[in-house]
Amino acid sequence: MLDINFIRQNSEEVKKGVAAKNVNPQLVDDFLVLDNEWRELVKETDDLRAEQKKLSEERKINEAKELKNKIQNLEERLKQVETERQKILYQLPNLPLEDVPVGKNESEDIVLREVGEKLSFDFEPKDYLELAEKLDLIDIKRASKVSGSRFGYLKNQAALLEFALIKLALDTAAKHGFTPIIPPVMIKEEMMKGMGYIQSSMLDEEVYFLRDDDLVLVGTSEQSLGPMHSDEIFEEKDLPKRYVAFSTCFRREAGSYGKDTKGILRVHQFDKIEMFIFSLPENSLKEHLLMLKIEEELMRELGIPYRVVQLCTGDIAQPSASTYDIEAWLPGQNNGKGQYRETHSTSNCTDFQARRLNIRYKPLKPKTQNLKPNYVHTLNGTAFAIGRMLIAIIENYQQKDGSVLMPKVLQKYLGFKKIE
RNA sequence: GGAAGGUUGGCAGAGUGGUCUAAUGCGCCGCACUUGAAAUGCGGUUGAGGAGAAAUCCUCUCGGAGGUUCGAAUCCUCCACCUUCCGCCA
Secondary structure (H helix, E strand, C coil): CCCHHHHHHCHHHHHHHHHHCCCCCHHHHHHHHHHHHHHHHHHHHHHHHHHHHHHHHCCCHHHHHHHHHHHHHHHHHHHHHHHHHHHHHHHCCCCCCCCCCCCCCHHHCEEEEEECCCCCCCCCCCCHHHHHHHCCCEEHHHHHHHCCCCCCEECHHHHHHHHHHHHHHHHHHHHCCCEEECCCCEEEHHHHHHCCCCCCCHHHHHCCEECCCCEEECCCCHHHHHHHHCCCEEEHHHCCEEEEEEEEEECCCHHHCCCCCCCCCCCCEEEEEEEEEEECHHHHHHHHHHHHHHHHHHHHHHCCCEEEEECCCCCCCCCCCEEEEEEEEECCHHHHCCEEEEEEEEEECCCHHHHHHCCEEECCCCCCCCCCCEECEEEEEEEEEHHHHHHHHHHHCECCCCCEECCHHHHHHHCCCEEC
16 A cells, blocks of 8 residues: 555656556546545544534534534545545555666566576486476376366475475575564455455455455465564564565466466465565665575575566566566476576565555654654565475486486485485 | 353553543653662653644544444444363364
């Protein structure tokens, strides 16, 4: 949610930002019209209420009675206008930061750097699924028998690899002051909305809804971590608050029929280690870069070639003001020619989520000033999306004989060096 | 799933229809006293919204949403959460 005062005072700037994110800027004007009407109605009802209160205290019961009806009518109108205004406000996306490249879609994203050496194989690199099925690591066929499409069983060393990756991610994040946490994966619908991920229609398309219990399954633990501190006020000295969470993630993938249907690249259920930070506003750029740094550190430690992509305005999600993706090099894709695929994403959501969730901090105040609580900034970033990391490891570490070496950094967690 | 009890400001805790603009205590902040501290005294201490150039004024906020009433922390309805007991289960 954007700052109402900011919209009032900087409508042109807001329109520009909204348009850059592919949302109709007309919404801003619609909002301002309703906001004006709302303010007039608030003034009118507040004044009448004050008068009625006075009459009531003076026991002028009949006069107060008359006012009561008037107020009730006004309140009804006020509520309507307020609802309309709120609806538009929730549709407005977070504004992109200044350094975010303007663009329509992913084709205008900017590759910042490529890191790591792509191995040249003296054989044709295979697709991870072919390798994994031979080594009995992934079973898609039985998963589809049991659960339908877009599911998979991870077996044998693949299952062990998941735990090794989890441990590596937790250990690395711990070095940077992250608190490990396992959050609920079922949350209230309103919390999901607070995170800016549900615009009314999206609920049915992307999110699993447990209608009997009014709960939704999270698509990422970010949705469970942000609301954790809703309606709370941090002390400035307690910020930044950094969490690293393990959770299963659930996605309906309704909008991606026919896309990536093979294997475990895009599935309805996968496990992910996610970082989440509550930060002082003035430090959120720094915290964002810290998460990107950790993501790159993890990729380098695993020895997987990757590139860092800065998403353009049209490609970043509704609540985000700035997003970087990391795409891992997958040599077995694209018929053995190789392809970059997204494995990590980190976003600075500035105060967009915090405002809606009402998460603030009390500034350390110089004695003379009495500063009010202010909204924190929230940031999120992938440490490991397990399925996609398995793919990257298997394809990059495959051997001519179909076996797969293990990245050195994982060997101490695994107790074996090779899958064959 | 069944039964009972509860939810009040940073915390504890009073308050069962009209100065509740919520007692009292603790904590916290400021000031005074003091060499300094403690103790003591005085004052302040939820949050949000609106009007105004400002001083300031007004409205809302006692778990949430409705309702009754001229008037609700207080009465009614529904919901959420917490505690205890029973049942079931990891």
